[in-house]
Structure formats: structure tokens, C-alpha cells
Amino acid sequence: xxxxxxxxxxxxxxxxxxxxxxxxxxxxxxxxxxxxxxxxxxxxxxxxxxxxxxxxxxxxxxxxxxxxxxxxxxxxxxxxxxxxxxxxxxxxxxxxxxxxxxxxxxxxxxxxxxxxxxxxxxxxxxxxxxxxxxxxxxxxxxxxxxxxxxxxxxxxxxxxxxxxxxxxxxxxxxxxxxxxxxxxxxxxxxxxxxxxxxxxxxxxxxxxxxxxxxxxxxxxxxxxxxxxxxxxxxxxxxxxxxxxxxxxxxxxxxxxxxxxxxxxxxxxxxxxxxxxxxxxxxxxxxxxxxxxxxxxxxxxxxxxxxxxxxxxxxxxxxxxxxxxxxxxxxxxxxxxxxxxxxxxxxxxxxxxxxxxxxxxxxxxxxxxxxxxxxxxxxxxxxxxxxxxxxxxxxxxxxxxxxxxxxxxxxxxxxxxxxxxxxxxxxxxxxxxxxxxxxxxxxxxxxxxxxxxxxxxxxxxxxxxxxxxxxxxxxxxxxxxxxxxxxxxxxxxxxxxxxxxxxxxxxxxxxxxxxxxxx
Numbered sequence: 001x002x003x004x005x006x007x008x009x010x011x012x013x014x015x016x017x018x019x020x021x022x023x024x025x026x027x028x029x030x031x032x033x034x035x036x037x038x039x040x041x042x043x044x045x046x047x048x049x050x051x052x053x054x055x056x057x058x059x060x061x062x063x064x065x066x067x068x069x070x071x072x073x074x075x076x077x078x079x080x081x082x083x084x085x086x087x088x089x090x091x092x093x094x095x096x097x098x099x100x101x102x103x104x105x106x107x108x109x110x111x112x113x114x115x116x117x118x119x120x121x122x123x124x125x126x127x128x129x130x131x132x133x134x135x136x137x138x139x140x141x142x143x144x145x146x147x148x149x150x151x152x153x154x155x156x157x158x159x160x161x162x163x164x165x166x167x168x169x170x171x172x173x174x175x176x177x178x179x180x181x182x183x184x185x186x187x188x189x190x191x192x193x194x195x196x197x198x199x200x201x202x203x204x205x206x207x208x209x210x211x212x213x214x215x216x217x218x219x220x221x222x223x224x225x226x227x228x229x230x231x232x233x234x235x236x237x238x239x240x241x242x243x244x245x246x247x248x249x250x251x252x253x254x255x256x257x258x259x260x261x262x263x264x265x266x267x268x269x270x271x272x273x274x275x276x277x278x279x280x281x282x283x284x285x286x287x288x289x290x291x292x293x294x295x296x297x298x299x300x301x302x303x304x305x306x307x308x309x310x311x312x313x314x315x316x317x318x319x320x321x322x323x324x325x326x327x328x329x330x331x332x333x334x335x336x337x338x339x340x341x342x343x344x345x346x347x348x349x350x351x352x353x354x355x356x357x358x359x360x361x362x363x364x365x366x367x368x369x370x371x372x373x374x375x376x377x378x379x380x381x382x383x384x385x386x387x388x389x390x391x392x393x394x395x396x397x398x399x400x401x402x403x404x405x406x407x408x409x410x411x412x413x414x415x416x417x418x419x420x421x422x423x424x425x426x427x428x429x430x431x432x433x434x435x436x437x438x439x440x441x442x443x444x445x446x447x448x449x450x451x452x453x454x455x456x457x458x459x460x461x462x463x464x465x466x467x468x469x470x471x472x473x474x475x476x477x478x479x480x481x482x483x484x485x486x487x488x489x490x491x492x493x494x495x496x497x498x499x500x501x502x503x504x505x506x507x508x509x510x511x512x513x514x515x516x517x518x
Contacts, residue, residue, distance in 0.1 A: 001061045003028070004041075009053045011298035014043070024059055037065035044182040047290055051299065070171040072097060077105040077206035082242035083514055084109065084231055085507075086215050089143020090500045091248035091491025093195070095507030096202050097168055102515040106207040107240050109232060111214040111253075112140030114199070115192040122147055126419055129394045130333065134214065137329040137339065138252045138466070141211070142195035144329075144492075145500045147341065151319070152184040152501050160505040168504075172197035183303065187344025210240070217259065218245065220484065229487040244486040244514045248507055249493040251469040252331050256493065257376060260473065266483055267372035270472040270495045273318065273356035274382065274435055276427065276460040277326050277338045278401060278443070279416055280453070282351045285322070288452045301346045304353070306453075308445045313434070315442030318354035318467055322346050326418040326461055328394045335380075336387040338396055338418070338461050350417040354464040355446075357438040375470035382432060386463045389425050397425035401458035404428050405440045414459045427462050469495045479513045488514065 007027055013019040017038075025032040037060040043053050074097075083099050085092045088110040096106035111134045112118060118140035121132050138144045145151075152166065166179050169186065173194045178184040186194065199209065219231040219239060231241035249256045260267050282301050289302035301322035308315050319339070323346030329339035340352045359375065361367075367374040390397055396418045403410040409426045416422050428436050439460075447454035472495030474482055481487045488510040490496060490503075497503040 001063055003059045003061065005057050005059055007055050007057060009055055011051060011053065014053045014055070015298050024057065028059060030059070030061055034061055036060045036063065039065060040180050042182070043180050045299070047302075051290060068176075070167045070176075072101060072168060072171055072201070074100040074201065074205045075103050077103060080105040080206065082107050083244050083246065083511070084240050084242040085246045085248060086232055087143070087248035087250055087253070087491070087493065088112075088141045088209070089248060089250050089491060090145055090503040091493075091497065091507035091510075092246065093142070093198055093202075093507070094165065094168065094504035095246045095248060095490070095511050096207055097198065098508045098511040100202065100205045100207065102511060104243070104511070104515065106202060107242060108202070108207065108209045109213050109215055109234065109240060110141060110209065110211050112136075112211065114209075114211055115141045115146060115195050118142075118147070119192060125328070125394070129420070131330055131394070133332050134212065136331055137327050138250065138331050141199065142192065143250050143503075144252070144339075144466070146191050146195055147188055147327075151499065152178055152186065159502060160508055162501060162505070164508070165501050165504045168198075169194060172201065185342065185344075185346075187346070188341050189343040210234075213238075215249075215256070218484065218487065226485065227483055228485045244488060244517065246507065246510050246514075247473065247487060247489045247494060248491040248503075251466060251492040253493055254376065254380075257373060257471045257473075261371075261373055266474050266481065268472040268474055268495075269361055269372050269375050270468075270470055271358060271360040272375060272379070272470040273314070273316070273358050273467040274379070274432075275315075275318075275354060275356035275439055275464045275467075276404075276431070276462050277340055277352050277464045278355045278458055278460055279326060279350050279352040279414075280455070280458045282323055282349055284452060284455070284457060285351045288450050301351065303351075304450060304453075306355075306446045306449060308442050310357075310438040310441045310445070311434075313438045314358040315438050315445075316356060318356045318464070320351070320353035322351050323348045324350065324352050324417070326352050326396065326416065328396065328418075328420050329466060330383070330387070330394065334387055334392060335383040336390060336394070336396070337383055337463060337465055339464070339466065348417050352417070354467065355439060355443065355460075356464055356467050357435045357442070359435070359470075363434055372471060379465050379470050382463055383465055386430060389430050390423055393421075395421040395423045396461045397427055397430065398422040398459050398461050399424065399427045400456050401443060401460050402454065402456045404460045405443055405454070407440070414457060416459055416461065418461060422461065427460055431462060468498050469493055471495060479510050486517070
């Protein structure tokens with residue numbers, strides 16, 4: 001017999017199988033010896049009134065527990081009709097896996113390198129300060145998520161089956177606990193191997209990869225007013241054809257937006273967010289969130305999620321990384337961009353989070369003549385300005401949080417876990433004035449929600465600008481571009497997702513639409 005039970009557990013009870021069994025027996029009245037297994041199905045940590053895990057567990061009484069089989073239902077597609085997928089980020093990879101289940105052969109075009117080579121390119125970037133524009137923290141197999149964190153939390157619960165996505169990760173090497181946590185996390189150190197395992201599956205069932213291959217154009221057939229996409233062409237003139245094209249190029253593939261604009265294909269400006277990355281000592285965040293709990297040794301590094309409104313703008317935390325590091329996420333040498341990541345153990349002494357301000361067309365009237373690319377050009381210009389402030393290097397400008405909010409230069413700066421050099425700069429003078437004003441007020445308002453957040457021990461680094469795409473590639477109810485039939489824009493690059501899981505679901509949904517296409 002299996003019984004579902006909602007139960008509150010102390011951190012000690014959660015980490016100890018013996019204490020967990022004793023707690024379940026006490027609450028259910030079932031003798032410990034009769035309970036064969038306790039399987040945790042869901043858990044969330046609550047530190048509001050004492051620290052407890054709210055958990056849902058499955059209690060096995062008189063019945064043995066069998067571990068779940070997470071294998072996908074793939075078909076041999078070596079000789080099947082092809083679908084072309086541009087981009088090997090989450091949207092592209094999960095589109096490829098789903099294609100194998102529906103009987104289509106995925107042809108993946110990726111401008112960057114496989115994860116193994118990409119790891120070396122990123123290490124070289126850290127040593128030399130030189131950016132490979134096709135293989136970096138944003139571009140390459142696995143997309144921006146591979147080497148920037150691996151968070152699996154999404155609010156997009158109506159987009160599709162989130163458990164399906166998590167099961168594919170587990171199938172390829174992730175810890176099964178990702179199905180349990182309310183805010184699941186894999187970690188950069190683990191995710192690269194999982195992405196490589198996905199590649200091996202895709203190739204084993206007939207899919208093919210073309211790395212270091214940059215799409216330069218769509219192959220479009222015209223019949224009267226109708227334009228139909230039947231493949232893509234790369235920069236070397238090679239053609240890749242299929243029954244449809246899934247465009248999953250990520251939020252930093254600016255050349256794709258330029259291609260659309262130059263051909264007169266529909267694009268839309270899309271609001272995004274810009275700000276800074278804020279770094280605190282992790283011990284301080286632990287004290288604030290856990291209230292100096294004596295059970296701290298049994299608790300994970302504390303996280304936070306903050307949001308407020310300032311002058312009609314949302315100000316919010318983004319991609320919070322407990323026990324994390326800050327990375328240089330520029331995609332060419334004339335930009336300065338920062339992002340955050342954590343390894344699976346989250347054991348860095350620092351916590352960091354993007355703190356971003358919503359940006360819309362009404363905020364940048366000086367870019368109105370740029371049309372659909374207005375916010376993209378604004379984003380680019382800010383990144384260039386920050387880069388120029390550090391002499392076009394990958395050094396990160398840094399300032400104490402309190403000095404930034406008070407509008408004064410820092411006389412000294414905190415140590416940072418940025419993977420590179422930090423240099424003191426007056427960020428309150430370098431960032432757009434409306435962004436600075438909203439951040440200054442928002443950061444102080446956050447202290448009312450997390451007393452101690454506003455402190456000189458914290459630093460701000462800039463610029464956090466790749467929160468999402470500032471451009472949307474439109475699509476209709478069939479997920480096809482309104483002008484270009486058989487083209488399925490999806491994921492973050494198309495402006496329809498915001499993270500690993502939502503991007504993966506978007507890629508899966510695109511394939512499901514293609515599989516029913518006439």
C-alpha cells in the first residue's frame with residue numbers, strides 16, 4: 001500500500017533517513033518496522049516562522065519501492081524526414097529530443113562549439129580577456145544556461161509538461177531530486193556533462209550536429225505571395241533542408257535580428273530589463289533569511305526573491321545565485337556584460353543576483369527611429385559605454401552598494417567573486433539615469449523586506465543586460481512566423497521564453513506543431 005502524506009520536517013529530520021522515518025511513523029501511527037520506504041515527492045523550505053521543510057512524501061507499507069525509469073521513447077530516425085533546428089540551447093536540444101520521439105530526424109546547426117571545447121574557450125577567455133564571438137558564456141552547445149547556472153525553476157506551468165523536461169535531464173545524468181525541489185538547480189559543473197549525454201542520444205537515434213556553423217540566411221521558396229522556409233544556409237554557402245525550421249538562436253544572436261530587419265521580415269520591439277549584479281557575503285544572506293538558525297549546518301545556502309515598483313518600473317531580483325560567482329558574459333570584445341552562476345554545491349562564500357529594471361520603448365524615445373530594433377540598440381549602446389569605462393577590457397566595474405545608492409564614488413571596494421579583474425567605477429554616472437534612479441530606490445526598499453540587504457558589505461557590478469531578448473520574432477497560433485511558413489521561432493531568442501525550462505517547453509511545443517503539419 002502507498003499513502004501520500006503532507007508533512008512538516010525540521011532540517012535535521014529531512015537530511016536523516018532515520019529521523020524522517022521516525023517522524024512519518026509518529027504522524028501516521030504506523031509502526032516503523034512496517035514502513036518499507038519513504039519517498040519524498042515535493043519539498044519547499046519555509047523560514048518565516050521557524051525553519052521547516054513543507055514536504056509531500058509517499059509512504060510504502062507492505063509494498064516495495066521500485067525506482068522510476070526515466071528513459072525517453074525515441075525512434076530510430078536515421079532515414080526519417082528531417083527538421084532543421086538552429087541553435088543547441090535548451091529550446092533546440094529539447095526540440096531535437098522531441099523530434100526523435102515523433103519520428104523526425106533533427107539536424108542541429110550551432111554556431112558555437114561542443115561543451116568540451118567550449119569549456120576550454122571559456123578558460124582561455126578568463127586567462128587572456130579575449131572573447132571568441134562564437135564560443136563563450138552565451139554561445140555554444142547548451143546555450144547560455146550551460147555555463148551560467150542550470151536553474152530549473154519556471155512560472156510557465158501552463159506551457160506544457162514540466163516533469164517531462166525534468167525527466168529528460170534525469171535520463172541524461174541529473175540527480176532525481178530536481179523533481180522534488182520547488183526551485184530545482186543542477187549546477188554548471190554538472191550540466192555540461194548532461195548536455196553532452198543529450199548529444200549522444202540525439203546522434204544515436206539519427207540526429208546530426210553541425211558545430212562551428214553559423215546560419216547566414218533562410219532558404220525561402222516563393223509561390224506568389226506565399227513564402228515558405230525549407231532550410232537554412234550557413235556562412236560557407238552550405239545548405240541544410242528539412243520539412244520545417246525551428247529557430248532557437250538565443251537572446252544574444254543579434255545577427256538574426258539584423259537578418260530579419262534587412263529582409264523586411266516582421267520583428268517587434270519587446271520590453272526587457274537592465275540593471276546590475278549585486279553581490280553579498282553568503283553568510284550575511286544566510287543570517288538574514290535563516291535568522292541565525294542553530295540548524296544552519298543542515299540548510300542549503302540561502303536564496304532570495306525580491307520585487308518592487310519605482311516610478312512605474314518593476315525592480316526585481318533575477319537569476320539569484322547562492323554560493324555563486326559572477327562571470328563575464330559579453331559576446332564580443334566591445335561589450336561589458338555580467339551574469340551569475342553557481343556550481344552544484346553552491347559553496348562559494350558569496351551570493352549574487354541580478355537586480356534589474358524593466359525597460360520599454362517609452363523609456364528610450366531617442367531610439368524611436370530604430371523601429372523594432374530600438375531596445376536592442378539601446379542595450380548595445382549601454383554595454384559599449386560600460387566597456388569603454390574599463391578601457392574595452394573584460395574587467396568588471398564595481399562599486400559599493402551604499403555608495404551607488406548615495407551617488408558617490410567608492411573610496412575602496414569589497415572583494416568579489418567575479419571571474420576576472422574588478423575596477424572601481426562610479427556606476428551611478430555610467431548607467432542610464434532612469435535605470436540608476438529606479439535601482440537606487442529599489443535597493444533601499446528591498447532592505448525593508450530583508451533587513452540587512454542594504455549594506456556597504458554588498459557590491460554592484462555592471463552591466464546586467466541580457467535578462468531577456470529586447471526583440472520578439474512574431475508567430476501566429478500555429479507557432480509559425482506570419483510571413484514565413486514552416487519557420488517556427490521559439491525560445492528566448494524569439495522572445496517567448498525566459499529560462500531553461502520555459503525554453504525547453506517552447507522547443508517541444510514547436511515540434512508538436514510541426515508533427516501535425518500538412
